[in-house]
Amino acid sequence: MKFRGFILTFMVLTAYSINVAANHHEENDHHHEEGHETQEAHLHGYGESNVVIDGNDVEIHFDSPSANIVGFEYKASTQKEMQAVSRAKSTLETPDKLFSFKGTKCVATEVNVDMSALLPSEHEEDHHHDTKEKADIHSDVEAEYKFTCKDGKKLKSIKMLLLDEFPGLETFKVDWVKGNKQGSKKLFAGGFGRVKFK
Numbered sequence: 001m002k003f004r005g006f007i008l009t010f011m012v013l014t015a016y017s018i019n020v021a022a023n024h025h026e027e028n029d030h031h032h033e034e035g036h037e038t039q040e041a042h043l044h045g046y047g048e049s050n051v052v053i054d055g056n057d058v059e060i061h062f063d064s065p066s067a068n069i070v071g072f073e074y075k076a077s078t079q080k081e082m083q084a085v086s087r088a089k090s091t092l093e094t095p096d097k098l099f100s101f102k103g104t105k106c107v108a109t110e111v112n113v114d115m116s117a118l119l120p121s122e123h124e125e126d127h128h129h130d131t132k133e134k135a136d137i138h139s140d141v142e143a144e145y146k147f148t149c150k151d152g153k154k155l156k157s158i159k160m161l162l163l164d165e166f167p168g169l170e171t172f173k174v175d176w177v178k179g180n181k182q183g184s185k186k187l188f189a190g191g192f193g194r195v196k197f198k
């Protein structure tokens with residue numbers, strides 16, 4: 001559900017892209033159960049990003065099953081699990097470790113990492129999950145990044161360093177929009193991880 005919402009938003013993009021982070025949060029469905037339209041949205045080993053380059057502004061949305069990032073998808077309870085979450089969060093909050101821009105200099109202006117599905121919640125009583133086996137629980141890690149580049153027109157490519165940070169990401173799809181051009185690129189663990197905008 002939230003993935004489809006994002007795709008729609010992505011298509012009408014430029015003007016509305018900023019709403020994504022605010023909106024999709026409320027529709028916290030287990031979208032992997034939804035079927036045909038979203039079949040690629042939650043596959044272990046698979047992750048994806050949408051990259052939007054609008055003038056000098058670059059927005060990157062990242063979405064991956066939690067398993068690829070921390071090795072599990074239920075709410076962390078042991079110290080080891082909590083550490084895995086906080087370690088991954090600090091990596092995801094360091095854009096320099098995740099993306100390398102070529103052609104122009106880009107500086108992160110906003111970083112928003114959502115790992116709430118992995119953290120114990122104080123507000124809701126999660127009976128739903130309590131009755132489930134841990135292996136049956138699925139969740140995603142999402143992050144939203146905004147950058148300002150010196151000259152967006154000169155931005156040639158972005159290297160997805162995050163593939164090296166998270167070996168659990170075996171296949172990674174990047175959909176991008178740059179002005180009136182767009183493309184899609186599949187990256188693989190151990191590869192060069194570079195997305196060219198042409």
Ligand SMILES: [Zn+2]
Pocket residue numbers: 042044065066067073137138139
């Ligand atoms: Zn899962």
